[in-house]
Amino acid sequence: MDPTVVGQTTTGGSVDSRSRAHRREVGAGALAMLPLLIGYVPFGLLVGVAVSRSTDWLAAWTGTITVYGGSAQLALLELTAGGAAAWTAAGAAVLVNARLLVYGIALLPTFASARLPVRLAAAAFVIEPTWVVALQRAESPGTVSERRWHYAGATVVLTVGWLLVVTAGLALGQLSTPALGVIGPLCLVAVVAPHLRLPGGVAAVVAAVAATTLGVAMALPSGAIPLLAMAAAVAAGLGTTRNGRPEGTRG
Structure with a gap:
């Protein structure tokens, strides 16, 4: 068999394999x-x-x-x-x-x-x-x-x-x-539920709820309330973890 044909066949096969x-x-x-x-x-x-x-x-x-x-x-x-x-x-x-x-x-x-x-x-x-x-x-x-x-x-x-x-x-x-x-309650469940399993997740959710409640009580602009809630959640989540582990764990 002609080596050139063999090379072309091999190259074509390689291209087809990559494409698949x-x-x-x-x-x-x-x-x-x-x-x-x-x-x-x-x-x-x-x-x-x-x-x-x-x-x-x-x-x-x-x-x-x-x-x-x-x-x-x-x-x-x-x-x-x-x-x-x-x-x-x-x-x-x-x-x-x-x-x-x-x-x-x-x-x-x-x-x-x-x-x-x-x-x-x-x-x-x-x-x-x-x-x-x-x-x-x-x-x-x-x-x-x-x-x-x-x-x-x-x-x-x-x-x-x-x-x-x-x-x-x-x-x-x-x-x-x-x-x-x-829609609002469904959105809340979909967004919050996965975070409850993460280290610091419960504390983050509680902090977000508290910050939201505070923002509403203070009559903050509606767009500012989510930002306040996110900041509170991040601070609480980081505060309850050490080296990537929840506080209270060892090893």
């Missing part, structure tokens, strides 16, 4: 994201309802992609609705999303060697669920390229799913349906 591996990773990343996306449905509906109450709901809905962070988008909408200056609302959103810098640094081993467009695209979609899926994949065998495709599959599912959920919340808000009354 990448498709598998995209599918695996999409499947890994589905349970996380389902957990965010109540929160997405709540954001959608907030969008529907904006004076310019189309611009507010567009923020679902440009802000790409439910907490930051909700803070932005609430502060704007409360009459806060544009720079104040934008500053609050940036502050809420500042945590994403830490997540981005954690993903450097996967994307540091990628081309600039790939790094920029990956950075644009760094958020808690994509970060979690990426870290879980990094703990399994595989190439850097496979991990990137896994991240891509997870990102597509989260982005499309989040847009659909927020849009559904927007429709519910415009319909003024009685179902809106259950």
Whole structure:
């Protein structure tokens, strides 16, 4: 057999093999994201309802992609609705999303060697669920390229799913349906419950509730109350842990 033909066959087979591996990773990343996306449905509906109450709901809905962070988008909408200056609302959103810098640094081993467009695209979609899926994949065998495709599959599912959920919340808000009354409690359960299992989680939740109650009693602007609650939760969570362990544990 002609060695040239053998080389071409081998190369073609190698390319096909990599292509199949990448498709598998995209599918695996999409499947890994589905349970996380389902957990965010109540929160997405709540954001959608907030969008529907904006004076310019189309611009507010567009923020679902440009802000790409439910907490930051909700803070932005609430502060704007409360009459806060544009720079104040934008500053609050940036502050809420500042945590994403830490997540981005954690993903450097996967994307540091990628081309600039790939790094920029990956950075644009760094958020808690994509970060979690990426870290879980990094703990399994595989190439850097496979991990990137896994991240891509997870990102597509989260982005499309989040847009659909927020849009559904927007429709519910415009319909003024009685179902809106259950969205808040569902969101609270979905967001709070996972944190109760973490070190310092109970203290963080209690501190957040206390801070929220205080903020309401002091008649603080509605957009400032979530920021106060988050700060109290972080302080309480850190205060009840030592070296990554809950206080009272040893070893």
